[in-house]
Amino acid sequence: MLKSFDIYSQNNILKIIVALNLLLVGTGSLLYTDRLITKLEDREKQYVQLYANGIGYLFGSSHPDAGDLTFVTDQILQANTTIPAIYVNADGAVAFSKNIDDIPDGLTPEEKNQFLQRKKLEMRKKHKPLVVDLGDGQLGLVYYANSSLLRQLAYFPYALLTVMAALGVLAYLAFSSSRRAEQNRVWVGLAKETAHQLGTPMSSLMAWVEYMRSDPDQFDGSITDEIAKDVQRLETITSRFSSIGSVPTLKEENLNEVVQQFTDYLAKRISTKVKMTLASQLPPDKMVRINKLLFEWVIENICKNAVDAMKGVGELRLNIVALPHQEVAIDITDTGKGISKANMQKVFSPGFSTKKRGWGLGLTLAKRIVEEYHSGKLFVKSSEVGKGTTFRIVLNAS
Structure with a gap:
């Protein structure tokens, strides 16, 4: 029964092992980064909750004394320098915003309010707004988005996987190029050695053909001609093997x-x-x-x-x-x-x-x-x- 074989099957196994290792490293990096992102999201949510509590504390019905107000404004409200946030009062109007960097210049108050309203809806798709208890049954809402640091970190694992994939492709190309170069060296060396080894018996066969032609009475001319064709064929094969490794004409x-x-x-x-x-x-x-x-x-x-x-x-x-x-x-x-x-x-x-x-x-x-x-x-x-x-x-x- 005929069977097929591939002398480079071991190299295929090596490629699979390398690919699996890259996959494991990439998956591990993705899971670890996702865990960090989750923790950072929770932390930012706590910051925004603190920010919302500060707003409620400042604008609620029971106002604290001036010293406490200074503490609230200086250490809580002003502490948020990275997380985009929009506060909407009990009437549904935007009271103020924080860290919204993409507000176009030159907007009128009405246009700015419309822009922030649209921004508020975008934020709501990502995070549920935090409720601010203003007292007397009145509630405000704080809408927020991820900070730029968190957004960058969210894209980091994909960037890492892209880099790893590129490195994997480069490694594969380098491996394949090295393998082809090695194959070429083996083939060229084998071909030239074969051509060299054929040289001696070729010379002998050519001499025998000439000897047989010199005595046509003893040797059939048609047989001699066929042998001469085979000798010429061997010369052709020798020339082929000799030409391997160089650009043919x-x-x-x-x-x-x-x-x-x-x-x-x-x-x-x-x-x-x-x-x-x-x-x-x-x-x-x-x-x-x-x-x-x-x-x-x-x-x-x-x-x-x-x-x-x-x-x-x-x-x-x-x-x-x-x-x-x-x-x-x-x-x-x-x-x-x-x-x-x-x-x-x-x-x-x-x-x-x-x-x-x-x-x-x-x-x-x-x-x-x-x-x-x-x-x-x-x-x-x-x-x-x-x-x-x-x-x-x-x-x-x-």
Whole structure:
């Protein structure tokens, strides 16, 4: 039974752990700050209650002596320097206000009264007004709002969470960038070492081909030619691996001819039970800027994956079409097992594979070659489990 694996699953677990820690810290900060806000709200309410009591004490029916009045005005009424408050007398009129900083300049007494009435209604939505007992059954009301300090503190946890989220995103980007850089170093080193190791047997094989050609009576010329093609293919592969890590050179190539030549070569080296066809809607002389060696590698990787998906039996169709905005597309369709929705986004991830063997790097390298080196696109155009998959390569032909 085939199974999928991801060599970076441990990194995903690490991301989850970091995210959970950030969430715990943020939640703890939010709860602690909320507790502080509640305590501060209660304290401000006590201040306003004291302020209301002072008003009742000052304007109530039983007036105290002058000394007490000085105490009330100096130490109670004047002590409130931060909490916005509006006192409404028993007749419902605004008697006076305190710490209302947004009163426009130049208002007439009537306009100022209307402004404070509107402000009073806004305050009532936030806090229930405090009752002032003026004696003889008369009651006044003190409306109040949170002080600027309390309002700032109320927004603090959200600001803190925003900062933590930004730090989390930066940490993730740094981690991802570091991981990609490490992957690139590994791939470049592995590719160049592979190219170096292929050099010695390549030289030997080329010498054997020349030896076989020197004695046509003993060696069948057609067999020798096919071996020579495979040796040339190995040279191409060596050049591909050598070019990894450097910016490839793009040249104007006839796309129809490039794909035709490569599919002709590949058709003789895959399963005979796979029917491979190529159709093109492009003009015969249509030119596209590509790196031929690397682009053939893309076609090869997708086609070989398709053959594996069909288990060596089925139909493999390549179709080249013109798109709007000076773009061309190559659709590669197989009749294989298809790709599940769960794996649709993973097929291009490094290390992901549904085969028992393989590194899971073929499609990753193909996507990188198309998108980074050719400024194109490579994606799964469509797929249905049990029926097949279509990969689409999009290139700019302008």
